[in-house]
Amino acid sequence: MTSPALIRLDDVSFSYPNGHLALENVSLSFARGESVAIVGQNGAGKTSLAKLMNGLFKPSLGTVSVDDIETTKRTSAQVARQVGYVFQNPDDQIFHNDVYSEIEFGPKTLGITGDELEERVYAAAALTGVGPQLDENPYNLPFSTRKFVAIASTIAMGCDAFIFDEPTAGQDQSGMRTIGALIESLKDSGKTVITITHDMQFVVDNFDRVVVMANRRVVADADKRSIFWNLPVLEQANLKQPYLSELARDLGLGSDVLDLSEFVASFGAIRSRR
Amino acid sequence: MSFTYATAKDSSVRDIDLTIEQGELCALVGANGSGKTTVCNIIRGFIPRFHTGEMSGQVLINGEDIKETNLGLLALQIGFVFQNPFVQISGSKDTVFEEVAFGLENLGVDVDIIRSRVEETLELIGIQHLRDSNPFDLSGGQKQRVAFASILAMDPPIFVIDEPTSQLDPQGTEDIFEIIKLLKNNGKTILLVEHKMELIAEYADHVVVLDDGALVMSGTTSEVFGSPELATHRVAYPQYAEAALGVRESGVPLARIAVTREEALADLTEAMHS
Numbered sequence: 001m002t003s004p005a006l007i008r009l010d011d012v013s014f015s016y017p018n019g020h021l022a023l024e025n026v027s028l029s030f031a032r033g034e035s036v037a038i039v040g041q042n043g044a045g046k047t048s049l050a051k052l053m054n055g056l057f058k059p060s061l062g063t064v065s066v067d068d069i070e071t072t073k074r075t076s077a078q079v080a081r082q083v084g085y086v087f088q089n090p091d092d093q094i095f096h097n098d099v100y101s102e103i104e105f106g107p108k109t110l111g112i113t114g115d116e117l118e119e120r121v122y123a124a125a126a127l128t129g130v131g132p133q134l135d136e137n138p139y140n141l142p143f144s145t146r147k148f149v150a151i152a153s154t155i156a157m158g159c160d161a162f163i164f165d166e167p168t169a170g171q172d173q174s175g176m177r178t179i180g181a182l183i184e185s186l187k188d189s190g191k192t193v194i195t196i197t198h199d200m201q202f203v204v205d206n207f208d209r210v211v212v213m214a215n216r217r218v219v220a221d222a223d224k225r226s227i228f229w230n231l232p233v234l235e236q237a238n239l240k241q242p243y244l245s246e247l248a249r250d251l252g253l254g255s256d257v258l259d260l261s262e263f264v265a266s267f268g269a270i271r272s273r274r
Numbered sequence: 275m276s277f278t279y280a281t282a283k284d285s286s287v288r289d290i291d292l293t294i295e296q297g298e299l300c301a302l303v304g305a306n307g308s309g310k311t312t313v314c315n316i317i318r319g320f321i322p323r324f325h326t327g328e329m330s331g332q333v334l335i336n337g338e339d340i341k342e343t344n345l346g347l348l349a350l351q352i353g354f355v356f357q358n359p360f361v362q363i364s365g366s367k368d369t370v371f372e373e374v375a376f377g378l379e380n381l382g383v384d385v386d387i388i389r390s391r392v393e394e395t396l397e398l399i400g401i402q403h404l405r406d407s408n409p410f411d412l413s414g415g416q417k418q419r420v421a422f423a424s425i426l427a428m429d430p431p432i433f434v435i436d437e438p439t440s441q442l443d444p445q446g447t448e449d450i451f452e453i454i455k456l457l458k459n460n461g462k463t464i465l466l467v468e469h470k471m472e473l474i475a476e477y478a479d480h481v482v483v484l485d486d487g488a489l490v491m492s493g494t495t496s497e498v499f500g501s502p503e504l505a506t507h508r509v510a511y512p513q514y515a516e517a518a519l520g521v522r523e524s525g526v527p528l529a530r531i532a533v534t535r536e537e538a539l540a541d542l543t544e545a546m547h548s
Contacts, residue, residue: 040443041443041445041446042413042414042415042416042441042442042443042446043413043415043416047413088414088441089414140281142306142307142311144306145306166414166441169414169440169441170306170437170440170469171306171469172304172305172306172469172508172509172510173305173508173509173510174305174306174508175306198442198443198444198447200444201513238443238444238445239443239444239445240444240445242513243472243512243513243514243535244513244516244517246535247513247514247517247535247538247539247542250535250539251539251542251543251546260513260516260517260520261520263517263520263521264517264520264521264523264524267521267524267526267542267546268521268524268526270546271526271545271546274546274547
């Protein structure tokens with residue numbers, strides 16, 4: 001990695017107050033402008049990791065730094081201004097009676113007013129596709145749209161890094177595309193985007209680097225092609241290859257297919273050889 | 275069947291004619307906002323009783339108009355698993371065991387029967403280890419399993435299941451589909467809303483496509499997922515159908531469009547050697 005790390009975890013372990021150990025010896029770093037997918041089973045420690053990076057949790061052992069400052073040396077609110085976290089359940093973070101006020105709330109608390117405030121709300125609404133719903137009560141909107149409202153209100157904060165927890169849950173084809181496009185756009189503007197997801201096809205379509213977690217630890221951290229063709233790692237984390245990779249493997253099409261165009265190309269190549 | 279919500283200008287669903295046979299697994303697919311959840315709410319009787327509006331047409335269960343059926347009795351006939359597990363948890367119970375027993379308690383079932391039924395259900399869903407946990411301490415995926423278990427314990431003949439796997443990892447998703455298959459094998463009638471087309475293609479008997487409130491396609495998985503019309507209704511193809519379509523487009527003749535892994539493997543193996 002050439003650019004310096006924005007978020008850095010060194011040998012981090014974390015236990016909940018009730019003693020439940022959620023993470024063990026995790027070391028990771030995320031650069032500015034990088035987009036990374038975090039995958040792993042339910043309970044592997046992904047959400048705890050997200051909350052450590054965003055300052056909601058402080059490590060039990062090891063250090064978490066954002067911009068080279070340890071999160072223990074700042075308040076949770078200070079860290080959250082730099083690292084925005086969009087909860088798995090949008091209803092954990094939606095409080096206002098209309099979408100506009102909901103999106104405006106975060107930047108307002110940062111002291112932003114006037115034209116800039118308005119610009120931020122409209123930009124975040126445009127990116128998430130909730131522009132037509134700005135006057136509506138978030139609770140009259142479907143779950144999938146409320147997720148976009150939660151994403152918009154975090155984006156409007158203008159953080160350096162964003163962590164999305166299961167953004168694709170309940171999304172249809174067009175919602176998936178909107179999320180893909182907004183990740184691309186955040187990345188292009190130099191933001192770090194970290195996404196927790198169970199959807200391997202979504203990872204193939206939108207990310208390069210993949211971090212695999214299993215049993216409270218990071219078990220692999222590499223580019224998606226190496227991860228999705230590393231069968232022992234997938235087995236260890238109880239994950240599956242993306243559908244087309246698995247089909248390519250079953251058909252003996254070589255060991256690197258990830259997407260449809262690669263699938264069709266390797267099928268054509270093997271067929272013409274026979 | 276047509277319905278317009280009291281607060282809406284346009285109808286949410288219109289002129290829907292749909293028959294679901296006893297013992298059938300019927301999948302309802304369509305873009306978000308196409309009316310899937312509205313159809314579920316109508317069948318369950320929540321519309322027009324809780325969500326008011328203008329309704330025409332009728333819903334018959336075993337030949338009886340549900341308008342004539344008391345909502346409590348309807349609850350015995352139809353188990354409803356909500357889209358968002360966060361709203362299904364009762365909030366009044368301290369442990370998963372009690373949560374799963376809650377519905378049966380309300381029905382006045384004998385305590386010993388409740389105990390054994392809950393035990394069986396926890397085991398079937400694979401959450402015995404969570405029996406003493408507080409439902410609110412669970413992860414999204416665990417909550418989703420608990421929500422499913424609490425309905426399963428009531429053993430209704432009909433299940434309406436709205437996106438049961440949105441919070442689950444790939445393994446958890448397959449586990450839920452295996453449970454759905456088990457329900458089907460036990461003669462249950464199931465209406466399922468789900469975005470994961472590969473799983474629908476594998477498990478469903480009947481696929482119904484909604485687009486903008488209208489029923490636009492209805493047929494077997496092969497009829498619907500093998501049809502070029504599907505693309506015009508903002509619904510994704512299963513990845514296996516994508517592979518078949520891609521290979522066919524590259525000039526390889528294929529007699530049909532495979533929709534499951536098994537079919538894709540058979541068709542493409544044959545095409546490779548032809």
